[in-house]
Amino acid sequence: MHDTIGVTPPRVLTIAGTDSGGGAGVAADLRTMAACGAHGCVAVTAVTVQNSVGVTGVHTVPPETVAAQIVSVATDIGLDAAKTGMLAGREIIEAVAEACDRVGIGERIPLVVDPVAASMHGDPLLAGDALDAYRNLLFPRATLVTPNLDEVRLLVGVDVHDRAGQRDAATVLHALGPRHVLVKGGHMSEDGCVDLLYDGHTFTELPGPRFDTIHTHGGGDSMASAIACGLARGLPVPGAVAFGKRYITEAVRHSYPLGAGHGPVSPLWAVRPWWAGG
Numbered sequence: 001m002h003d004t005i006g007v008t009p010p011r012v013l014t015i016a017g018t019d020s021g022g023g024a025g026v027a028a029d030l031r032t033m034a035a036c037g038a039h040g041c042v043a044v045t046a047v048t049v050q051n052s053v054g055v056t057g058v059h060t061v062p063p064e065t066v067a068a069q070i071v072s073v074a075t076d077i078g079l080d081a082a083k084t085g086m087l088a089g090r091e092i093i094e095a096v097a098e099a100c101d102r103v104g105i106g107e108r109i110p111l112v113v114d115p116v117a118a119s120m121h122g123d124p125l126l127a128g129d130a131l132d133a134y135r136n137l138l139f140p141r142a143t144l145v146t147p148n149l150d151e152v153r154l155l156v157g158v159d160v161h162d163r164a165g166q167r168d169a170a171t172v173l174h175a176l177g178p179r180h181v182l183v184k185g186g187h188m189s190e191d192g193c194v195d196l197l198y199d200g201h202t203f204t205e206l207p208g209p210r211f212d213t214i215h216t217h218g219g220g221d222s223m224a225s226a227i228a229c230g231l232a233r234g235l236p237v238p239g240a241v242a243f244g245k246r247y248i249t250e251a252v253r254h255s256y257p258l259g260a261g262h263g264p265v266s267p268l269w270a271v272r273p274w275w276a277g278g
Contacts, residue, residue: 010038010232011078013105014225015070015096016085016116017046017058019218023264025085028218029225035267036229036247041077043069045096046088052217052259060088063095070096074103080232083112083224084138088126093133097141106141110231113142113178114224117151131155140177144237146224147173148184160185163194163205170198180237182227184220186210197241204238206245215255215263222265223248 012033019025026042033040045066049057073079082105087093100106115134117126131154139145149160149169156176158169166183173181185194197204226247230240251265258264 008039010080010229011041012038012225012228012232013041013043013070013073013079013082014085014228015043015045015066015082015087016221017048017088018044019048019050021051021217021259023052023258023262024218024221028221028264029083029085031267032222032225032247032251033229035270036226038080038229038232040225041073041079043073043096045092046086048086052261052263054261058088060092063091066092067095067099070099070105071102074105074109079103079105079109081110081112081228083114083228085114085221085224086116086126087130087134090130090133093130093137097133097137100141106143110143110228111141112224112228112231113138113145114220115145115147115151115155116220117154135176139173142178143231144180144182144227144241145173145178146182146184146220146227148186148220152183163196166194166196167198167203170196170203174198174200180241182241184223186216186219195241195245197238199237206242208245208249209253211252211255213252213255215257215265216252217258217262217264219248219252219265222251222267 014026014029017025030040046060105111152169153159156172160169170181170183181198183196193208193210195206223244227240227244230243250269254266254269256263
């Protein structure tokens with residue numbers, strides 16, 4: 001008998017959209033949370049029609065329903081951390097911000113904001129007026145924001161090509177109100193994959209290997225979810241980010257092909273293969 005039977009694991013909420021291909025969105029979030037030993041809860045913001053090749057449809061959930069999902073989970077099950085993914089538009093972001101205030105997300109409950117603006121195929125997932133809502137409503141409530149370089153350019157107009165550009169971007173983003181900023185460097189041309197964490201005083205580089213693969217679908221979602229799991233376990237932000245970095249490095253290392261396009265990063269490296277007799 002394991003002594004963890006009957007013990008409630010950390011509870012983490014993903015506020016995000018679905019991916020019918022299972023590679024990103026709430027599917028990636030829940031896989032990551034399970035692999036990281038957390039109980040995942042969901043507030044669905046949108047239903048996308050997509051596969052490994054691209055997104056062909058986005059159908060948003062009414063903002064009041066998004067908010068109701070958040071409040072329903074937080075007031076019964078309780079939460080140790082939350083993260084946002086695809087929020088689709090200004091009205092949903094406003095509803096999320098209001099619901100978070102009602103239940104203490106971003107105050108006593110850590111909040112990771114992954115400002116998803118487009119799919120990895122370049123398909124838009126965020127309406128234009130939502131960028132201001134991110135900057136004005138969610139960033140000031142965030143424990144950590146985790147933009148990639150494309151999202152940095154959309155949010156603050158900084159085009160990052162090197163480490164110095166990463167620092168400039170982190171400084172500008174931090175001025176918008178989040179307590180910590182993680183500027184992901186996966187798309188930089190420099191060797192390796194260096195992410196940059198900034199708390200308003202200290203820059204911390206998190207280096208990692210770069211893998212020769214196109215199968216990175218859901219990588220940003222998975223990393224943000226792993227970081228949220230670290231925060232839910234009580235790790236300080238730098239420790240949670242290091243935990244998320246280790247997780248996503250292995251998830252990309254073990255990514256796999258799926259369909260005719262981009263396959264997903266894989267949490268399976270972290271799961272004991274009981275089904276294979278291991």
